[in-house]
Amino acid sequence: MIAEIKTLTAYKNCEKTIQNAIPCTGIGLHGGQKVHMVLKPAEIGHGIVFKRTDVTDKDNLVPVSYDTVVDTRMCTCVGNADGVTVGTIEHLMGALAGFGITNILIELDSPEVPVMDGSAADYVTLIECAGIVKQDAPLKAVKILKDVSFDDGRGACVCLYPAEEGLSIDFMIDFAKSKAIGRQEYSIKLSERTFKDSVAYARTFGFLQEVETLRAMGLARGGSLDNVIVVDGDKVVNKEGLRSENEFVVHKTLDAVGDLYQLGMPIIGHFSGVKSGHAHTNQLLRALMADKSAYEIVNLDDYEEALTQFQSRKSA
Template sequence: MLQRTLAKSISVTGVGLHSGERVRLGLHPAASDTGIRLRRIDLTGEQGRIVQLTPELINDTRLSSTVVTEDGIRIGTIEHIMSAFAAYGIDNILVELNAPEIPIMDGSSLPFIYLLQDAGVVDQPVEKRFLRIKETVTLVEKDKWVKFTPYEGFQVTLTIDFDHPVFNRSNQTFKIDFSGQSYIDEISRARTFGFMQEVELMRSHNLGLGGNLNNAIVIDDMDILNPEGLRYPDEFVRHKILDAIGDLYVLGHPIIGAFEGYKSGHAINNALLRQLLNQPEAYEWVTFPHNRLLPSAFHHLPQVT
């Protein structure tokens, strides 16, 4: 299977969820083997340089996955767009923005899927690299845990645990196997969510300033406040899977294996990825000269132009 990039540049304007700032986002084609790179075009000098995305740069995970470099470059809330890149198998791309945060759009990855569809995706004449899990890697933090296990495909299982009437009405566990299920159909429309009391607390700390009922599910003491209701009956856990896929794709390569988590979040997802990379015996890099050799989960990547 070959590497992928965009057929052409494309841009969109939105609002940062936490900063409330207006953001112009540009996505650009990139050469083979250059990976996923980001640039703050509102910064000058060394801070305006291109940043090569790696798991080690996710250094703020309080409310999102945020890149923080040693010299203070910040690019926040990258998980939703990274999840869309994973869905399309994007290997090489330059992401430019004029603010410290990727725009939230509607709180899901679907608007970014539409951007990729509009730009078009093309193959490049270099083989795509996959990371294959060879041994189980587990990370436990208090009452949370996540793990990778060997699996000839890509499968994600997540469980959330909220004691609240809204969550008690829906499944809090969801499993998706991409050999037979579609990311776009099953995951991409799931929106981020938060509790009203948390929103008020965040705003008192100048966070969540761009959040509203158009880009998040907001929950009060008894029910959701969004008049249109949920997009999926179990939208909450599906969004956590959307986040996890984006968190894992900061690796810049598809993973052949199974990921499972209980009460997982950005911090523990990133910590598991770093732990995996520190155990060379637990994984290997592989390529597939012929698509017929690919695990079936990757036969269903959206078609390129």
């Protein structure tokens, strides 16, 4: 427990946690089991950490980091040295990125985050209900200094490029075999507002033909029309249809926002994803972190002040 959570901070860009603990219940997308989850406030420097309350004989804390990602088949899964894992973290991570929450303890009694409706909308509501607290510590960010990319040699690639401020994202998907999806492109400059209004609502999707294969692999057992857009060739099976024409590519953007937040802090740069998935984004972060000349960790307040001074000198 934390004795006190500070609400006053000297910093414009600061670390953040939530005000109150907040519970929710749902089911695991891949295991199909019922999951109880509680989001809890955490102190400065804590980071984003899962706690498996159903595990009592091993280390049950699983911190989120690009290098604790242990599986990227169909979802992003993190694990610790004792082999304790938490899967399907990406949409919750997207919501944490959207609000800039840097410190939180997420307790759950299952190896999977509840999928809710397949988007990040319910996590946004949960975090807003819990309230957000600014903490008295400067926010750091990863500033991209040079182009870094990961290409899987099969048509999918991801890149990070330098940019002056903030994180912008371009995404492209091309499902030639499915007319219901086809080719879609999406671009966004990430902020709390744009995340909430334009990204959080987009649901995950899958193909009817793949359902049996996935279930044989022990995946998608909790998947249903309540939490997945199911595509059958040129048709969307869900009666209610799509929430937007481009919901598919917006969902891929949500996945990218969540996966990029494995760094635990915002990125100053531009991300481009072409037909990519969780594995590609994680490989990109590993390549970035392995090359010390490709990034620097900056204090965001200092960086923004230096940028403003530089810009006003340029325009003078």
